[in-house]
Amino acid sequence: MAVVAAVAVVVAGLVSIPLVRNAAVAQARSTLGDLADLVAATLDGPRPPDTLDPRLRQLLAAQSVSEAYVVGPGLGRPEVVSPLVAAQLAAGLDVSTTAATDQGEVFLEGRPLGAGLSVVLVQPASIASQPADDAVRRLAVALVIGLAIAVVIGVLAARRLTRPLRSAADAANRMSAGERDVQLVPEGPAEVAEIAESLNRLSAALAASEGRQREFLLSVSHELRTPLTAVRGYAEALSDGVVAPDDVTRTGATMRAEAERLDRLVADLLDLARLGAADFRVDPVELDLASFGADAAEVWRVRCARAGITWHAELPAPVLVRTDPVRLRQIVDNLAENALRVTPAGRPVVLALRPDGDGWFVVEVRDGGPGLTADDLAVAFEPAALYARYRGVRTVGSGVGLALVGSLAQRLGGHAVAGVAPEGGARFTVRLPGGQGGGPLPGGYPRSDR
Numbered sequence: 001m002a003v004v005a006a007v008a009v010v011v012a013g014l015v016s017i018p019l020v021r022n023a024a025v026a027q028a029r030s031t032l033g034d035l036a037d038l039v040a041a042t043l044d045g046p047r048p049p050d051t052l053d054p055r056l057r058q059l060l061a062a063q064s065v066s067e068a069y070v071v072g073p074g075l076g077r078p079e080v081v082s083p084l085v086a087a088q089l090a091a092g093l094d095v096s097t098t099a100a101t102d103q104g105e106v107f108l109e110g111r112p113l114g115a116g117l118s119v120v121l122v123q124p125a126s127i128a129s130q131p132a133d134d135a136v137r138r139l140a141v142a143l144v145i146g147l148a149i150a151v152v153i154g155v156l157a158a159r160r161l162t163r164p165l166r167s168a169a170d171a172a173n174r175m176s177a178g179e180r181d182v183q184l185v186p187e188g189p190a191e192v193a194e195i196a197e198s199l200n201r202l203s204a205a206l207a208a209s210e211g212r213q214r215e216f217l218l219s220v221s222h223e224l225r226t227p228l229t230a231v232r233g234y235a236e237a238l239s240d241g242v243v244a245p246d247d248v249t250r251t252g253a254t255m256r257a258e259a260e261r262l263d264r265l266v267a268d269l270l271d272l273a274r275l276g277a278a279d280f281r282v283d284p285v286e287l288d289l290a291s292f293g294a295d296a297a298e299v300w301r302v303r304c305a306r307a308g309i310t311w312h313a314e315l316p317a318p319v320l321v322r323t324d325p326v327r328l329r330q331i332v333d334n335l336a337e338n339a340l341r342v343t344p345a346g347r348p349v350v351l352a353l354r355p356d357g358d359g360w361f362v363v364e365v366r367d368g369g370p371g372l373t374a375d376d377l378a379v380a381f382e383p384a385a386l387y388a389r390y391r392g393v394r395t396v397g398s399g400v401g402l403a404l405v406g407s408l409a410q411r412l413g414g415h416a417v418a419g420v421a422p423e424g425g426a427r428f429t430v431r432l433p434g435g436q437g438g439g440p441l442p443g444g445y446p447r448s449d450r
Contacts, residue, residue: 017139020139025125028107028123028125028127029096029107029109031063032063032065032107032109032121032123033096033109035059035060035063035065035109035121036109036110036111036119036120036121037111038056038059039056039060039068039111039119039121040111040112040113040119042056043070043113043119060121063123064123064124064127065121065122065123066106066122066123066124067080067120067121067122068119068120068121068122069081069119069120069122070113070117070118070119070120071086071089071117071118071119071120072090072113072115072116072117072118073116073117075117078120080099080101080106080108080120080122081099081108081110081120082099085097085099085108085110085120088110089110089111089112089118089120090112090116090118092112093112094110094111094112095108095109095110095111095120096108096109096110098125099122103124104124104125104126105124105125105126106122106123106124106125107122107123107124107125107127108120108121108122109121109123160188161188161189161192163187163188164184164186164187164188164192164193164195164196165188165192165195167184167196168184168192168195168196168199171184171196171199171203172199175199175202175203175206180203180206180207180210181203181207182199182200182203183200183203184196184197184199184200186200228262230254230255230258231255231258231259231262234251234254234255234258235255237251238251282324282327282411282412283324283326284322284323284324284435285322285323285324285325286320286321286322286435287320287321287322287323287325288318288319288320289315289316289318289319289320289321289353289355289361289434290315290316290317290318290319290353291318292325292328292329292353293313293315293316293351293353294313294315296329296332296333296336296351297311297313297315297351300336300340300349300351301313303336303340304340304349307340307345308345308346309340309343309344309345309346309347309348309349310346310347310348310349311348311349311350311351312348312349312350312351313350313351313352314350314351314352314353314354315353316353316354316355319355319361320434321355321361321434321435322434322435323412323432323433323434323435324412327408327411327412328363328412328432330404330405330408331363331405331408331409331430332351332363332365334401334402334404334405335363335365335401335402335405335428335430336349336351336365337401338365338401338402338428339365339366339367339369339425339426339428342367342369342370342394342425342426343367343368343369343425344368344369347367347368347369347423347424347425348366348367348368348423349365349366349367349368350364350365350366350367350421350423351364351365352364352365352366355434356431359433359434359435360414360431360432360433360434361431361432361434362429362430362431362432363429363430363432364427364428364429364430365427365428366421366422366423366425366426366427366428367421367423367425367426368421368423368424368425369424369425369426370394370425371420371421371424371425371426372386372418372420372426376389376418377417377418377419377420380402380418380426380428381402381403381405381406381407381416381418382403382406383400383403386402402428405428405430409430409431409432412432412433413432413433414430414431414432414433415430415431416428416429416430416431417429417431
C-alpha cells in the first residue's frame with residue numbers, strides 16, 4: 001500500500017506542477033491585460049511614456065511592467081513591437097502575445113487608443129516564475145506530508161488486512177495436515193472476515209464428514225463381522241465333529257445363507273464405490289413392471305412369512321417401462337431388507353409399484369416399524385447416518401443399503417425420498433424415468449437389448 005501511495009503522489013506531482021506553472025503564466029498575462037486596459041482608458045491622446053500620470057507609473061512599476069509605449073503614425077515603433085503586432089493594433093485589435101528580447105522572453109499587451117494610436121505594455125515573462133515556484137514548493141511540501149500520512153495509514157491498514165489473512169492461511173495448512181478442531185475469530189474487513197467464517201464452516205463440515213465415515217466403517221465392520229462369526233463358528237463345529245449327522249444339512253444351509261449375506265454386503269459396497277465411475281453398467285431394457293413386481297414380491301413374501309411379518313404387494317396392471325432390471329431389483333431388495341430389519345413381528349411391510357405419468361414410475365416400500373423423525377428423513381440416504389443415531393437404541397443396519405438406493409436412483413435418472421408411512425413406520429419412495437415407447441431413458445442412457 002505504501003508503494004501505491006508513493007506512486008499516487010508522484011503522479012499527482014507530475015500532473016499538478018505543469019498546471020500550476022500554466023496557471024501562474026495565465027494569471028500574470030491576465031493582470032498585464034487589465035493594466036493595459038487601465039492605461040488605455042487613462043490616455044486621451046498621444047503622449048510618450050514619460051508623460052504618464054505619476055500614480056499610473058507607480059502602479060505599472062509595482063506590477064513589474066518594464067516598458068510602456070504609445071505607438072502610432074509619426075511616433076516610431078519600438079523594436080519589441082513587431083510589424084505584425086503594429087498592424088493588428090493599427091487595425092483596432094487588442095493584442096496579447098509574447099516576444100523575445102536580449103533580456104529574455106517578455107509578455108506584450110497592446111490596446112488601440114483611436115486615431116491610429118495604441119498603447120503597449122511590456123513585462124518580463126520571468127515575473128510569472130516566482131509565484132509558480134512558490135506554489136510548486138507549497139504543493140511539494142503538501143505532497144510529501146500526504147505521502148508520509150499515506151504510508152503510515154497504508155502500513156497500518158496492511159497489517160490489519162494481512163494479520164487475519166495469515167491466520168486464515170495457517171488454519172488452512174493445519175486443516176490440510178489433519179486438524180479438525182480449527183476455529184478462527186472473524187476480524188478485519190467484511191470480505192476478510194467472511195474468509196474466516198467460510199474456513200470455520202469448512203472445518204465443521206470436514207469434521208462431520210469424517211465422523212460419518214468413521215461411523216460408516218464401524219457399521220460396515222459390524223455387518224461384516226456378524227456373518228463371518230456365524231460361518232467361522234459353524235465351520236469350527238463341523239471340523240471339531242460336534243455337529244450331529246442329522247444337523248449337518250441344516251448347518252450347511254445356515255453357513256450358505258450367511259455367506260450369501262456377506263456376498264450381498266460386499267457387492268453393495270463395491271457398487272456404492274463404483275457408482276460415480278464411468279464404467280458403472282446401466283443397461284436399460286423394456287420390462288413389464290407388474291411381472292417384475294410379482295417376482296420380487298414372491299421372494300419377499302416368503303422371507304416376511306418366516307419372520308412373522310405381514311406382507312402386502314400393490315402392483316399395477318401390465319405396463320411396459322424401460323429401465324435396468326438388475327439395478328431396479330437392487331433398489332427393491334435393499335428397501336425391503338431395510339424394512340424387514342426394523343419391522344417387528346405382526347406388523348406390515350408393503351411393496352408398491354405404479355406408473356406416475358409422463359413416462360415415469362414409482363417404487364415404494366412402506367413398513368410398520370418405529371419410523372423416522374423429521375431430522376432422520378433428511379439424512380436417510382447418507383451412509384451410516386441412521387446407524388450413528390440409533391446404534392444401541394434399536395435394530396439398525398449399516399446404512400449401505402439405503403445409501404446404495406439413493407445413489408442408484410440418481411444414476412438411473414431419478415431420485416429417492418423418505419417419508420412417513422400410513423402403516424406407522426417409514427416410507428421410502430423412488431421415482432424413476434421409464435422411457436417412452438422403448439426409447440432411451442432420460443439422462444442419456446444408451447439403448448440395450450441384452
